[in-house]
Each structure stands twice: as C-alpha cells, then as structure tokens.
Amino acid sequence: MNITWTATATHTYLATPSINQRCFVPCFVSYFCYRSAATPAPHPAQPASASAAPPALLFVPATDCPPTSPPTRDGLQVFSPTGVDVPPSPSDRAAFWNHHLAATRPDKIQVKFKNGRIRTYEMTFEPRKPVVAARQMRRRIGYASAAVTRILGLEPELIRAAMDDICRRAMHCGCVAVAPTVPLSALPVRLQTQFIIDNNVSGALFQKLRLLLWPAAGLASRERLRADRALAEAEEPHVAGTNGGGAYLLSPRAALQATFDHAVSKKQFLERLLRGADGREIQVTTSFSWEDSPATLPPPGVPDVQICFGLDKGGVRSTCKAVISSCNQEHPSSRGNTVLYGVFPTAKDDHDALAAMASV
Amino acid sequence: MHGTRRAVRLILTGDVRFISTWVGHGGPSSTHPCVWCSVVLRRTRSNGARVHSWGDIEAGSQAGGTLRTLEEYERASTRFTETGNARRENPLTVEDHLSIVNRPLLLIDPAHIAPAPPHLTLGKTMSVLWLGIEAVYFYNGLPLAHVYAQNLAHLLRDGNGVHPAPYCGGSLEGRACNKICERLGLVSSLLSKYAPAAASTRYSAACDPWQAVLPVLNRTSAATTNEVAAFQRDTARFVDKMTGAFP
Numbered sequence: 348m349n350i351t352w353t354a355t356a357t358h359t360y361l362a363t364p365s366i367n368q369r370c371f372v373p374c375f376v377s378y379f380c381y382r383s384a385a386t387p388a389p390h391p392a393q394p395a396s397a398s399a400a401p402p403a404l405l406f407v408p409a410t411d412c413p414p415t416s417p418p419t420r421d422g423l424q425v426f427s428p429t430g431v432d433v434p435p436s437p438s439d440r441a442a443f444w445n446h447h448l449a450a451t452r453p454d455k456i457q458v459k460f461k462n463g464r465i466r467t468y469e470m471t472f473e474p475r476k477p478v479v480a481a482r483q484m485r486r487r488i489g490y491a492s493a494a495v496t497r498i499l500g501l502e503p504e505l506i507r508a509a510m511d512d513i514c515r516r517a518m519h520c521g522c523v524a525v526a527p528t529v530p531l532s533a534l535p536v537r538l539q540t541q542f543i544i545d546n547n548v549s550g551a552l553f554q555k556l557r558l559l560l561w562p563a564a565g566l567a568s569r570e571r572l573r574a575d576r577a578l579a580e581a582e583e584p585h586v587a588g589t590n591g592g593g594a595y596l597l598s599p600r601a602a603l604q605a606t607f608d609h610a611v612s613k614k615q616f617l618e619r620l621l622r623g624a625d626g627r628e629i630q631v632t633t634s635f636s637w638e639d640s641p642a643t644l645p646p647p648g649v650p651d652v653q654i655c656f657g658l659d660k661g662g663v664r665s666t667c668k669a670v671i672s673s674c675n676q677e678h679p680s681s682r683g684n685t686v687l688y689g690v691f692p693t694a695k696d697d698h699d700a701l702a703a704m705a706s707v
Numbered sequence: 708m709h710g711t712r713r714a715v716r717l718i719l720t721g722d723v724r725f726i727s728t729w730v731g732h733g734g735p736s737s738t739h740p741c742v743w744c745s746v747v748l749r750r751t752r753s754n755g756a757r758v759h760s761w762g763d764i765e766a767g768s769q770a771g772g773t774l775r776t777l778e779e780y781e782r783a784s785t786r787f788t789e790t791g792n793a794r795r796e797n798p799l800t801v802e803d804h805l806s807i808v809n810r811p812l813l814l815i816d817p818a819h820i821a822p823a824p825p826h827l828t829l830g831k832t833m834s835v836l837w838l839g840i841e842a843v844y845f846y847n848g849l850p851l852a853h854v855y856a857q858n859l860a861h862l863l864r865d866g867n868g869v870h871p872a873p874y875c876g877g878s879l880e881g882r883a884c885n886k887i888c889e890r891l892g893l894v895s896s897l898l899s900k901y902a903p904a905a906a907s908t909r910y911s912a913a914c915d916p917w918q919a920v921l922p923v924l925n926r927t928s929a930a931t932t933n934e935v936a937a938f939q940r941d942t943a944r945f946v947d948k949m950t951g952a953f954p
Contacts, residue, residue, distance in 0.1 A: 626935035635714045645714030657720035705812040
C-alpha cells in the first residue's frame with residue numbers, strides 16, 4: 348500500500364504540485380501549533396505559572412524554517428506547543444513534527460488562512476496492488492452496507508461512510524474487511540480469551556475496557572473469562588505439564604490434529620508434494636497404511652502431512668522455545684500458524700541439555 | 708485428514724548448531740562439519756587422502772562429498788546408546804564416526820533437515836558485508852577498515868533504507884536483507900574506494916548470484932521445476948565466486 352497525502356484544495360490556483368508541496372509543511376505545522384495552543388495543557392515538568400503564561404511566538408516561512416526569519420507572506424504564526432519551552436532547532440523541527448504527526452495520525456486537517464480561506468488536507472490511501480477491480484469493490488461495499496444496515500437499523504449514508512472507512516483501513520493494512528450477516532449480541536467468550544492471550548492483554552486492562560464500554564458491549568466478566576480459560580486449558584490440545592526444567596504440551600499430537608482440523612474446516616489446508624532428486628514433484632499414487640511404517644520413513648508417493656520441528660532462542664526471558672508448525676499452510680513460519688510445544692532453559696547447544704529436553 | 712490416515716514427514720529446522728547437536732553431530736567446527744554430507748573442513752598437509760576420499764568444503768560446488776543417509780545416523784544411534792564418543796573407553800576414529808559423536812536425539816533423513824530461513828538470509832547477508840570489511844582490512848589495514856565499516860553503516864541506513872531492528876521487538880529481519888540485497892551494487896561501489904579494483908570486481912561478481920538466491924529463501928510460494936534448477940545453479944555460482952574471491 349502506498350500512503351500519500353493529497354491536498355483537496357478549495358482554491359485551484361494554488362493546487363499545482365510544486366506549490367502544494369512547498370506550502371504543505373508550513374501549513375501543517377501552523378495548524379498543529381494552532382490546535383495545541385488552542386487547547387493548552389500543562390506539561391508535567393512545567394510549573395503552573397509557566398503553563399499559564401502566553402506561549403512564545405515562532406515564525407515559520409514558506410520554504411525553510413530559520414528561527415530568526417520574518418513571518419510568511421500569509422502571516423502564519425506558529426505557537427510553541429505545550430511542553431516545548433524553547434523553539435527547536437531548524438534541523439530538529441521537521442523530525443519533531445513528523446514524529447508527532449506520525450503518532451497522532453489525524454485523518455483530516457483544516458487550515459484557515461488569514462484571508463479567510465480554508466484549505467483541507469486529507470490522508471488518502473492508494474492501494475499499490477488492488478485485490479479486485481473498482482467496480483467489484485463498489486459492489487462489495489454496497490452489499491456489505493446493505494447487510495449491516497439491515498442488522499443495525501441505521502441511516503444508509505452513515506453505514507456507507509463507516510463501511511468506506513473500514514474498507515479503506517483494511518486495504519491499507521492488507522487485511523480483509525468482514526461484515527457480519529447476522530446480528531451478534533456479543534463476541535464469543537473463547538474469542539475474547541484468545542484475543543487476551545494473543546495480545547498479552549492483562550486481565551485488569553481488559554476489565555477496565557469492559558467497564559469503559561459498559562458490560563452491555565458484550566465483553567465477558569472476569570469470572571466468565573477464568574471459567575472459559577480453565578475449560579480451554581483442560582482440552583487435550585492445550586494441556587501442558589512441567590518437569591521442573593520447562594513446560595511443554597502433553598499431547599503435541601492432539602495439538603497438531605486440532606491445527607490440521609482447523610485448516611481443513613477453513614479450507615486453508617495446502618497439499619505439499621514431495622520432490623524428487625531432480626526437483627520434480629512426486630504425485631500421490633498409493634494410499635498410506637499404518638502398517639507401513641511407524642518407525643521407518645514413509646515411502647514417496649503416499650499422502651502425507653509435513654511437520655517442522657525446531658527451536659528458537661530469544662524473548663524477554665532467555666529461554667528456548669520448541670516450536671511445531673505445519674508446512675501444509677500458506678505461511679508456515681508465521682507466529683499465528685505455529686504451535687508452541689514447550690519452553691525450556693536456554694542451553695540448547697549442549698547435547699546433555701537437549702537430551703533432557705527430548706526426554707519429555 | 709478427511710477421514711483418511713496420512714504419513715507424517717518430520718522436518719528438523721533451527722540454526723545449524725542446534726541441528727548438529729540434535730542429530731548427534733559434532734558441530735560446524737568439527738572435521739566433517741556438514742550434517743548433510745561428509746566433506747572435510749579444510750585441507751592440511753597431512754589430510755590429503757581424507758580430503759580426496761570425503762571431499763573438500765573449500766572447493767565450493769565441486770566439494771565432492773558423499774551424502775549422508777539415515778542409516779548412518781541409525782548406526783550412530785546404536786553405537787552411542789550409552790555415552791558419547793568422547794567418554795567411550797575405546798573412542799572411534801574420525802574415519803569411523805565422521806563427526807557424528809553422540810547419540811542422535813531424533814532419527815531423521817538428512818534430506819529433511821532445513822535451516823531456519825532467517826539464519827540463512829540474515830546470516831549470509833551479514834557474511835557478505837563482513838567479507839567486504841575483511842577485504843579492506845586485508846589490503847589496507849585496520850584504520851581504513853574501521854572507516855569503511857562506518858561508511859558502510861551510513862550507506863545501509865541512508866542509501867538502502869535499512870534501520871537497526873531489535874531481535875526481541877518482533878522485527879528480527881523484515882525486509883532489511885532484501886533491501887540490502889537489492890542494492891548490493893552500492894556496497895560494491897563503496898568497496899571499490901577502499902580496496903583494489905580487482906578485489907572489488909571479484910566481490911561484486913560474487914554478490915550478483917546472492918541477489919538471485921536471497922528472494923527465494925524467504926518466500927512461501929511453491930517453486931517450479933525451473934526455479935528449483937535456477938536456484939541450484941545460482942547457489943553453486945554464489946559459493947564458487949565467494950570462495951574464488953575470498954580463498
């Protein structure tokens with residue numbers, strides 16, 4: 348995805364690219380400073396008297412920003428933002444604003460010039476590689492808007508605007524926007540548990556969010572989450588044990604079976620054929636019988652699943668993680684597609700330590 | 708799967724040191740450093756016959772080693788059931804164990820051993836950059852090598868758009884290796900200012916095949932037969948040119 352800032356200029360005589368490019372940065376700066384000056388908030392390290400004092404003035408020319416230069420022809424004046432007591436040096440200024448704008452990412456910025464003209468800057472996303480054609484995209488948005496309108500009973504224009512925004516953001520991050528076709532009163536508790544674990548969200552933070560959004564939003568209470576997590580931990584693919592030196596899954600076979608079942612149910616299971624010495628794929632010709640080989644290598648030409656087993660060292664704590672993944676999926680090395688088999692002490696290059704690890 | 712029973716093919720992955728330890732191999736610094744074949748680490752004045760028999764790793768694509776087999780690891784598993792070779796009363800000679808000196812913890816076909824992609828892409832790319840620094844050090848000494856290393860860092864950051872990434876931050880590699888690889892010509896140009904023209908030319912020629920090899924290593928789509936053949940050809944070219952440029 349290619350992110351570009353485009354100016355939807357109200358006045359066409361200023362809309363040539365070179366002028367836009369020149370004017371954009373000072374206008375952006377002036378707008379941001381105007382906003383920050385209009386809503387002053389005391390900096391924690393700043394005394395109350397200092398925050399109450401009027402901010403220092405800083406003039407920004409159209410092209411460059413030397414501190415002592417005169418004001419621009421438009422008379423733009425830049426106020427020192429809250430928390431910055433001295434004007435930053437010219438070299439640091441652009442980096443400072445860029446950092447702030449990248450952190451806040453405002454969707455739309457309006458700059459009012461002294462002559463009363465208003466110019467709007469809006470961030471637009473241009474997909475570098477659209478998944479579908481524009482006509483099909485419009486049809487999909489229309490279909491999704493109609494479906495969501497039926498569920499929520501809101502104004503079609505409001506829904507369309509929301510769907511446009513959702514699709515734009517999804518295209519930006521390379522995801523797929525999904526609209527529900529039936530009303531959902533609440534997210535499933537298991538999904539919430541999975542979200543908490545996947546994103547390392549603490550229980551306290553989740554409950555704060557729940558109280559913020561009201562319990563009617565459908566977020567589960569602490570007790571329900573605990574009960575669901577206990578249920579999940581007791582399921583065979585998730586049961587873990589310890590041996591004093593590490594923690595590991597008691598049934599990696601069940602975990603892998605669950606992974607494959609999930610992939611098959613979602614139609615994400617990919618056949619990976621074995622390759623011969625000449626690089627050609629060996630087609631499946633015979634069925635596999637259990638009597639063939641519990642201990643020896645399965646012969647080529649039988650249907651198989653390919654499983655990777657490996658160790659990775661790293662993380663906040665110095666540990667090594669035994670990871671299992673399946674090659675029969677599109678992104679085998681993606682973290683979400685792997686199974687954490689166990690967490691062990693970090694000595695993974697010592698044969699005795701590995702032997703103790705392998706004994707589980 | 709779909710109600711039918713399937714065979715399981717296990718693929719061992721990780722860094723090379725871990726793989727070596729897991730299969731009972733002595734490691735990359737042992738006499739026969741490879742877990743896939745029997746090549747000898749380096750030719751000395753006394754091991755000519757052994758190199759002739761088992762292959763020379765420094766010969767690049769012409770190394771000529773013998774591929775290891777699953778039976779070889781099974782034999783080691785039988786031999787070292789009780790203890791490793793170093794603790795045996797009568798230790799086996801190198802010719803006998805070929806650097807498999809411990810009981811393999813997992814019996815696996817050597818064809819099913821695959822180093823983790825980051826260890827290949829990141830490790831080899833770093834080696835290519837390091838070799839440039841070593842070349843400057845070899846020809847012009849440490850002070851100039853230090854200057855070259857600093858300029859190389861600036862070049863990677865400003866010219867190639869590569870930024871330092873922490874390991875634990877979830878951005879171990881990203882596209883940094885690909886970015887470096889796409890503009891290895893810049894690195895060669897920089898090297899030409901610090902090393903003799905012949906050396907920088909050889910370095911540049913050795914970097915070219917790596918530009919073809921690297922994008923294949925960290926992609927997930929299946930390769931065609933032609934791509935497999937091209938990959939084998941490019942890896943051989945890369946190894947040969949590297950060993951030729953940096954003997």
